[in-house]
Amino acid sequence: MARGKPIYEGKAKILYEGPEPGTLIQFFKDDATAFNNQKHAVLEGKGVLNNRISEFVMQELERVGVPTHFIRRLNMREQLIRHVxxxxxxxxxxxxxxxxxxxxxxxxxxxxxxxxxxxxxxxxxxxxxxxxxxxxxxxxxxxxxxxxxxxxxxxxxxxxxxxxxxxxxxxxxxxxxxxxxxxxxxxxxxxxxxxxxxxxxxxxxxxxxxxxxxxxxFRKDLGGVVEGYREVARRLGIIRDDTERSDTSGPVLVASNGEPTT
The missing domain is CATH 3.30.470.20 (ATP-grasp fold, B domain)
Structure with a gap:
């Protein structure tokens, strides 16, 4: 889905004009910040994990009656959301x-x-x-x-x-x-x-x-930031360790039906 022009960039996300009136595309960056942006780093894969975890949580909240701006995930880093x-x-x-x-x-x-x-x-x-x-x-x-x-x-x-x-x-x-x-x-x-x-x-x-x-x-310099996020996603069933794979690229992101996704 083609993005429109960027309309806002925050510390961890960028918002673009959406494909239809009343929608935006929310892009998750790998940037990590703390202490009002005084500390900054780029952590590869963080945006992908946050996108998938937030998708999962927003969908679950909708099911229990909490209205959200989430419409659907577009790809590994982007969501289609309502403009609010x-x-x-x-x-x-x-x-x-x-x-x-x-x-x-x-x-x-x-x-x-x-x-x-x-x-x-x-x-x-x-x-x-x-x-x-x-x-x-x-x-x-x-x-x-x-x-x-x-x-x-x-x-x-x-x-x-x-x-x-x-x-x-x-x-x-x-x-x-x-x-x-x-x-x-x-x-x-x-x-x-x-x-x-x-x-x-x-x-x-x-x-x-x-x-x-x-x-x-990240705030406390403990290391293993992305690993911590990945463990949260693994426990929630968003990613799994695929022991049948021949490569060593680590956990696989999965869809809600449990099948691997891209």
């Missing part, structure tokens, strides 16, 4: 103390929180994506009270579903980031899930070893 007006907020759901909340509140990393906590951050790289309260959001008209309610409800539903999905394959969902957008259909508007859900946007720990399987491997 991005709400300038990052919605973070936390189940376990890690990262900034541990530092801000003096909680030991790895401690379970009393309950899942939803936080909002204003999307502005120049400001370092600051933590904001609901009063800030409504005062500056970043989102309406109804949109805040919708985002929180969807975020908690996503948390419940993903916690079970990952727990079933021996992974603990520590926290994750979501983004939402406004989709307009005539005079109607609804809030839907946008961006991606992948090890770039989630903290994922092995249940037994507590080993990180996400972008913290």
């Amino acid at each position: 007006e991005i709400i300038p907020l990052e919605v973070v759901v936390r189940n376990v103390a890690a990262g900034s909340i541990a530092k801000r509140l003096g909680i030991s990393e790895g401690d379970a929180l009393p309950r899942s906590i939803v936080e909002f951050y204003y999307k502005d790289d120049a400001l370092g994506d600051p933590l904001v309260a609901e009063d800030h959001i409504t005062a500056f008209n970043w989102a309406s009270p109804q949109e805040i309610d919708d985002m929180m409800a969807y975020a908690l539903r996503v948390n419940d579903f993903l916690s079970g999905l990952f727990a079933a394959v021996g992974i603990r969902l520590i926290d994750f980031k979501l983004e939402f957008g406004r989709q307009y259909e005539g005079d109607m508007m609804r809030v839907i899930l946008a961006d991606e859900i992948s090890p770039d946007s989630c903290r994922l720990w092995d249940v037994q070893t507590k080993e990180s399987m996400d972008k913290d491997r």
Whole structure:
């Protein structure tokens, strides 16, 4: 499918005009960034894994009633998505103390929180994506009270579903980031899930070893970043180790029916 002109390039993705009105093509890059782009590397294969993991998760969320911008995967690095007006907020759901909340509140990393906590951050790289309260959001008209309610409800539903999905394959969902957008259909508007859900946007720990399987491997110079992402994909059944293959190129990406794909 032919892309249109690029309309936005972020740290890990590029958005192109889509083939039909109301659509975009989302391209997953191999770039890895941390600390507001102060740390940067290109990790071969990361974009392919994020594309496939996000495809799988978005499809599963649609099945449980969470509306998303995902339409279909086009190839190993591209998705066809709905064009939405991005709400300038990052919605973070936390189940376990890690990262900034541990530092801000003096909680030991790895401690379970009393309950899942939803936080909002204003999307502005120049400001370092600051933590904001609901009063800030409504005062500056970043989102309406109804949109805040919708985002929180969807975020908690996503948390419940993903916690079970990952727990079933021996992974603990520590926290994750979501983004939402406004989709307009005539005079109607609804809030839907946008961006991606992948090890770039989630903290994922092995249940037994507590080993990180996400972008913290890059942030903390632990090495094995792509290997961690690949293990997440393998456990979810997105890739498999094909022992019948004669070459040594590693795991094979598979389709939803379990057959190898290209």
